[in-house]
Amino acid sequence: MDVAALRQSWAQLRVAGPEAAKYFYATLFTIAPEVRSMFPTNMRYQEDKLLAALGHIVSHVDDERELAGFTRRLGADHRRFRGEDRQGRVAQLGQGHYRWVGQALLATLERFLGPRWTPGLRADWAAAYEVVSGLMLAGAADAERFSPPLWEAQVLAVQRRRADLCVFTVRPNYLCEYLPGQSLPVQVPQLRLWRYLSPANAPRADGTIEFHVRAVGRFSTHLVRRLRVGDQVLLGSPTGTALAAYDRSPQLPLLLVAGGTGLAPLRAVVEALRAGPGRPTTLVVGGRTPEDLYDDATVRKLADATGWLRYVPTVQTGWGWSGAVGTAGDTAVRLGPWEEADLLVCGSPEMTRQTIGALLGSGVAPHRILAEAYDHCQYPPLAGSAAGVAVRNFSATGVR
Numbered sequence: 001m002d003v004a005a006l007r008q009s010w011a012q013l014r015v016a017g018p019e020a021a022k023y024f025y026a027t028l029f030t031i032a033p034e035v036r037s038m039f040p041t042n043m044r045y046q047e048d049k050l051l052a053a054l055g056h057i058v059s060h061v062d063d064e065r066e067l068a069g070f071t072r073r074l075g076a077d078h079r080r081f082r083g084e085d086r087q088g089r090v091a092q093l094g095q096g097h098y099r100w101v102g103q104a105l106l107a108t109l110e111r112f113l114g115p116r117w118t119p120g121l122r123a124d125w126a127a128a129y130e131v132v133s134g135l136m137l138a139g140a141a142d143a144e145r146f147s148p149p150l151w152e153a154q155v156l157a158v159q160r161r162r163a164d165l166c167v168f169t170v171r172p173n174y175l176c177e178y179l180p181g182q183s184l185p186v187q188v189p190q191l192r193l194w195r196y197l198s199p200a201n202a203p204r205a206d207g208t209i210e211f212h213v214r215a216v217g218r219f220s221t222h223l224v225r226r227l228r229v230g231d232q233v234l235l236g237s238p239t240g241t242a243l244a245a246y247d248r249s250p251q252l253p254l255l256l257v258a259g260g261t262g263l264a265p266l267r268a269v270v271e272a273l274r275a276g277p278g279r280p281t282t283l284v285v286g287g288r289t290p291e292d293l294y295d296d297a298t299v300r301k302l303a304d305a306t307g308w309l310r311y312v313p314t315v316q317t318g319w320g321w322s323g324a325v326g327t328a329g330d331t332a333v334r335l336g337p338w339e340e341a342d343l344l345v346c347g348s349p350e351m352t353r354q355t356i357g358a359l360l361g362s363g364v365a366p367h368r369i370l371a372e373a374y375d376h377c378q379y380p381p382l383a384g385s386a387a388g389v390a391v392r393n394f395s396a397t398g399v400r
Contacts, residue, residue: 024105072142184197259346290321
């Protein structure tokens, strides 16, 4: 397999960008019309994910360890995708789907490389895809031994805390294990969309999971406005390693900085700490106005029940507000110094970037800061801990 030729041809294909991705999916849906039901109606973000994943694979095609790790995680994650066969029956992703994807990929390369698409290059790409698809299938098979492809979860409660925000609780059909700080892919079957939501609670004995959602896009708006008790949502396997590493240095104090529904995974971390001996922890929750502090009562109860949690709500403006004033990041800096602490940051991409920048400017070392670096546009296996990189697009919940 000529690695240099693979990378060169990928660079040529990459120039076409979205046009190549559109051609790939059009070809795939022509070869196998039944797979169309596995994808959302709007393919914009799916096309971005395809190019990002392929680019990562090609750039690491000669790194056996990285390639295997990434593709096996990708295969395990893909188990949750399902559609309908030509008889209208539910069809899980399987070997036949990978074969169709391979055919569409080769056809796309041929279309955009033109005369540069030689028999030798075709053989190299075919061989590379066989390796990748084999690793993905192996990853899926391994994951099948430990967890189901997805969970069917019934909605038990829906609380609309504001016109644009709701808190809802679900019970999966069987135990869904995750770590505090992680996120779960969530699908509303009617929309055929998967988005990542962070549980707001540590794992419970009854298996129920609470989610916090603000309406900022089609998926989240559907949940806020239309979700009802008794509805069903689908859950995929948990993902995320950064916020879930909150206990990496248990001897150090913790600073948790949240904006908006970024509170959810940090509240789950607090609940997990409460189940143990506790740990000196400061939780700063920011909003533009006091009305943005939608979970204030619950967090105050958590703080009152412990001797180690300091809760500091902060707003940028509020008539009659007697608490801290400023952004969450600025308030956190004023409460410092934090050089000898672990720091978790979660909120919108803008809030997270600004907060990390403020903390770095105050003297906090980058390796002390934990924040997830993926959003709904990116495959979670591509995202790792992005501690201290303030220019990146951070988002732990990824809801759009």
